[in-house]
Amino acid sequence: MYAGSAGGTGASDVPVPPIDFTKAEPGEDRPGGGATSRAATDTANAFSQSSGNMGFRKELDFKIGNSIFRRHWVSAPASTDASDGLGPLFNVRGCQDCHIKDGRGHPPVASNTPGPTGSLLFRLSVPAKTDDEKALLASGKVTVLPDPVYGGQLQDMSIQGHQAEGAVKVTYEEEEVSLAGGEKVSLRVPRYELSGLNYGPISPDVMLGPRIAPPMIGLGLLEAVPEEQIMANADPEDADGDGISGRPNRIWSELHDKEMLGRFGWKANVPTIIEQNAGAFSGDIGISTTLHPSGAGECTERQTSCTDAPSGNSPRYQNVEVGDELFDLMTFYTQNLAVPPRRNVDVPDVLKGKELFYQVGCAQCHQPKFTTGDVPEQPHLSNQLIWPYTDMLLHDMGTGLADNRPDGKATGSEWRTPPLWGIGLTETVSGHTQFLHDGRARNLTEAILWHGGEGQAARDRFAALEKEDRERLLAFLNSL
Numbered sequence: 001m002y003a004g005s006a007g008g009t010g011a012s013d014v015p016v017p018p019i020d021f022t023k024a025e026p027g028e029d030r031p032g033g034g035a036t037s038r039a040a041t042d043t044a045n046a047f048s049q050s051s052g053n054m055g056f057r058k059e060l061d062f063k064i065g066n067s068i069f070r071r072h073w074v075s076a077p078a079s080t081d082a083s084d085g086l087g088p089l090f091n092v093r094g095c096q097d098c099h100i101k102d103g104r105g106h107p108p109v110a111s112n113t114p115g116p117t118g119s120l121l122f123r124l125s126v127p128a129k130t131d132d133e134k135a136l137l138a139s140g141k142v143t144v145l146p147d148p149v150y151g152g153q154l155q156d157m158s159i160q161g162h163q164a165e166g167a168v169k170v171t172y173e174e175e176e177v178s179l180a181g182g183e184k185v186s187l188r189v190p191r192y193e194l195s196g197l198n199y200g201p202i203s204p205d206v207m208l209g210p211r212i213a214p215p216m217i218g219l220g221l222l223e224a225v226p227e228e229q230i231m232a233n234a235d236p237e238d239a240d241g242d243g244i245s246g247r248p249n250r251i252w253s254e255l256h257d258k259e260m261l262g263r264f265g266w267k268a269n270v271p272t273i274i275e276q277n278a279g280a281f282s283g284d285i286g287i288s289t290t291l292h293p294s295g296a297g298e299c300t301e302r303q304t305s306c307t308d309a310p311s312g313n314s315p316r317y318q319n320v321e322v323g324d325e326l327f328d329l330m331t332f333y334t335q336n337l338a339v340p341p342r343r344n345v346d347v348p349d350v351l352k353g354k355e356l357f358y359q360v361g362c363a364q365c366h367q368p369k370f371t372t373g374d375v376p377e378q379p380h381l382s383n384q385l386i387w388p389y390t391d392m393l394l395h396d397m398g399t400g401l402a403d404n405r406p407d408g409k410a411t412g413s414e415w416r417t418p419p420l421w422g423i424g425l426t427e428t429v430s431g432h433t434q435f436l437h438d439g440r441a442r443n444l445t446e447a448i449l450w451h452g453g454e455g456q457a458a459r460d461r462f463a464a465l466e467k468e469d470r471e472r473l474l475a476f477l478n479s480l
Contacts (some may be wrong), residue, residue, distance in 0.1 A: 010160075014274075017358065017363070017368070018358075019048050021351055021352070021355035022351065023351070024345065024351070027385050028342060028345050028387060029341055029345045030290055030342070031218075031339045031340075031341070031342055031388070031421045032051070032052070032218055032221055032338055032384065032386055032387075032421075033221075033384025033385050033386050034380065034384055035051035035052055035053050035054070035220075035221060035336075035338055035339070035340035035384055035386075035396050036052050036339055037049040037050075037052050037339065037390045038049075038052040038149060039338075039339040039340075041341060041343060042428065044101050044428060044429055044431075045101065045429075046340045046425050046429050047101060047103050047216065047340070047422060047423075047425070047429050048218050048221045048335060048337065049334070049337070050062045050337070051220075051336045051337055051338050051381065052338055053156075053380040054336060055380070058332075058380075060335075061332050062332065062333055062336055064329045065330045065331070065332050065334070066306060068322070068326055068329060068330040068333070069094075069096060069099075069102075069330055069333055070094060070095070070096045071083060071094050071095075072094045072097075073085060073093055073094060073285055075087060075159040075160065076295075076310045076311055076312035076321075077087070077310055077312070078312075080325075081312060081316065082156075084316075085286070085288065085295060085312025085313070085321035086122060086159055086285065087155075087157070087159040087285075087297060087301065087306075087309075087406060088158055088159045088162045088286060088296065088305075088423040089155035089157070089158050089162065089164065089165055089286060089298070089299055089303070089306055090157050090159075090284065090285050090286040091116075091117075091118075091121055091155055091157060091283075092118070092119070092156070092157070092284055092285060093285065095280065095330075097118070098118070098119040098121075098213035098284065099119070099214075099215070099263060100119070100217040100430060101430065102215065102217065102249075102337050102429075103215050103430040103437045104212065104213065104214060104215050104429075104430045104434075104435075105118070105119025105120060105212045105214075105439070106118075106119060106120070106212065106432050106434045107119075107170060107190075107210075107212065107434065107438060107439035107440070108120065108170055109451055110171050113169070114166075114167035114168055114193070114195045114196060114263075116156045116157055116167070116169065117156060117168055117214040118306070119212060119214050120170075120213075120438065120439060121154075121210070121211045121212075121213075121283075121284065122154045122168055122192070122209065122210055122211070123144070123152060123153055123208070123209035123405065123407075123425065124146060124147045124150055124153060124154055124206055124207070124209075125145055125146060125206070125207050125405060125407075126145050126146070126147055126148075126203045126205055126206055126207065126454075127145070127207070127337075128145060133145055140250065140252045140259055140409075141252045142383055143269050143408035144405075144406070144407055144408075146204050147202055147206050147300075148203065148300065148302065149200055149201075149202060149203075149302050149303070150165050150197070150199065150202055150206075150300070151299070151300045152283065153283045153284075153298055153300045154166060154168065154194070155286075156168065158252055159300060160307075161309075161357065162306060162309065163198040163199075163379075163415070164196075164198065166194055166195060166196045166197040166198060166202075167194075167196045168193065168194055168195070169193040169195055170190065170191070170457055171190070172189060172190055172191065172440070173188070173189045173191065174187070174189070175188075175189050177449055177463070178463075179463050179470070180463065180464050180465060180466060180467070180470075181466060181467050183467065185235035185446065187440075187441075187449060188440045188441075188446070189440070189441065190210070190438055190440050192208055192210060194208070194429070199303055200302075204345070205342055206415055207404060207405035207406075208403070208405070209403045209407070210403065210437065211266055211437060211438070212436075212437060212438055214266075214418065215419075215422055215429075216337045216339065217340070217421065218337070218338075218339040218388060218419065218421055219264070219273055219334055219337065219354040220273065220334075220335030220336055220375070220381050220382075221339070221372055221381055221388070222263060222264075222388060222390075222392065222419065223263060223272065223273055223335065223375075224372035224373055224381050224382065225370045225372055225373070225392070226373040228464055229371070230248070230261065230263075230391065230392050231248065232259070233246055233367055233391045234246050234247055234248055234393055235247075242364065243369070243457055244361075244365060244395070245396075245454065246365065246391055246393030246394065246395050246417070246454075247394050247409075247447045248261050248262065248268070248394070248409075249261075249262035249263040249268040249394050249407075249408050249409045249416070250262065250408070250409060251269055251270065251271045253271045253272060253275065254275065255271075255275055255291065256271075256272075256274055257454075260272070260445050261392075262408065262416075263435060264276045265416065266416060266418075266437045267407075267408065267410040267414070268393070268394055268408045268410065268416035269408050269410065272334055273331055273334055274331055275291065277289075277327070277330065277334060278327070281322060281327075282297050283297065283298045283319050286298070286299075287312075287321045288312075288313055288320040288321045288322070289320055289321070289322050289327050290318055290320055290324055290327070293313070293319070293320050295311020295312060295320070295321060296309065296311060296312040299328065302340055304333045305340075318469050336378075336381075338378075339388075339421050339422060340422055340425060341480055342387075343424070343479050344475075344479045348474045348480070349471075349473050349475050350429040350476050350479045351476075352469075352476075353473040353475045353476025353479075354468055354476045355471045356465070356472060356476070357473055357476055357477075359461075360458050360461040360473065361457055361458035362462075362463060364458070365395055365454070365455065366384055366389040366391070366417055366420055367388075367389065367390060367417075368386045368387055368389055369385060369388075370385075370386055370388065371383065371384070371385050372384045372386060387480075388419040388420070388421050389419055389420060389421060389480065390416075390417045390418060390419040390420070391417050392416060392417065393416065393417060394410050394414040394415065394416055395414060395415060395417060395454045395455065395456055396411065396413050396414050396453040396454050397413060397415050397451060397453045398413060398451070398453030398454075398455070399412070399413060399452065399453075400452045401415065401437070402450060403437075413453060420477065420480050421480055422480065423435075423444070423480050424478035424479055424480050435447040436450060444474055444477055444478070445474065448462050449462075
C-alpha cells in the first residue's frame, strides 16, 4: 500500500497571523495552495474535483479511484466478483452513500420510529473492567473496547438472509438561548435510543457515539502537514493561561507499527488516510482489505451466522475483497479531492468578519494556515501554503457536546477541531446546513452556540456581538 508521509517543513515554517484586516492575505483565495480546485464553486460538484496542480497522467488514477468510491457493493457470491462482499452487516452500500457528492452527511429526520440512520453512524464501546483490558487501552494498541456482541459500530442494515444488528430512534428537544439585542435561538438537544437488537442484549454500560460523515476535501493536504507544525499549537497544560489547551491524540498505527499523531476522525483517532479508508470499508460496508482481511467485516465471534456467511474474498485480489491495487487508487482519490477556491475574500463585510473571527477567539483552535511538507510521489501536495482552519488537536468542548465516550487519549468531552475550509458550500454540495459531530446544529449560528469548555469564551463573545457584527462573522465563515 502507498503510505505517503510529510517531511522537510517544520515548526519554523508555521505561517504568522495577519496584522492587517483591510485586505486579503496573499494566497488566501487559494486555500489548498496550488492544489486548490480550478472548477466552479457554484455547483453540487464543488467538492468532487481533483487537485488543481496534479499532472495529467494522474487524472486517470483519480477517476478510477472515484469509481471505487462511488461503487455500490453487492452480497457474495455474485457474477461480478470485483463488486461483491457487501456485509453481511453494514450501514451503507458504498462510500458515496455517506459522503454524498464527497460532502457532509446529515442525520435522519427525527422520528418516533427507529430506522436506518444513513450517514449518521453510531460507535459502540465499553469501559475497561479487568487489569488486562486497562493495560491494553493504556498501551495505545487499541483506542476503545468494542461491545462483545455488537462490536465497535452498530450496523443497521444487512444482506438477504441476515438480520441487521438493530436500529436507533433519533429525537430532539428544543432549548432556547439568547443573543445580544434580544434575539432568541433554539438549539436542538438530541436523544438516541437503541431498539430492535437482534443478537441478544447489549452491554448495560455500552457507550454510544454518534458520528456524521465529514466532507472529504483536502485530506491529503492535512496528512502532509508536518507534525512539528501541529505540535507547535499544542498547549496541554495551558501554560499561556489563555483557556485553550489543545493536545494531540497519539494513536497506534497498524500500518506503520508505531505510535503516531492522530489526524482524522472526530476524535483524531486515526493517524493516516489509509487506515481511515480501510476502517470505513470494514465497519461501514463490510468490505475487506489487506489491513482488515475479514470478509465478515466487523461481525463479532458471537455473530456466527455472519462470520459463517460466504464472503467476496478472492485469490484474484490478495484473498480480500478490495486488493491493494484498487484500494491504493481509491486512497489516491481521497487524498486528492480538492479544496474549492474562496469566494468574496475582498468584500469589506467578509474582511471585517475575519477580524472578528480572530478577536472573538475562534482562530485559537481553528488555526487558519499551515505549510505542507514533502509528499513522496505526490509533489503537487508538497510545500503548499494551505488554509484549513483547524489545529488537528483535541479540545474539551464541555458537557453540552460530550458523548461521554473516551477514544484513545480523547476524553468523552474532547473533540478534534474540524476543518472549516469549504464550510460555506455545504448547502450547495450537500443540500443542507447541519453541522457538528452529530448534525444537531441546523446552521452555523447554532454550531457556534453549542461550543462549551475551551470554546465557551469565544461562544460568549460571539453571542454578545451586535447582530450586524454576528452577520459579518458568518459572512466570513460562508466565504471559506
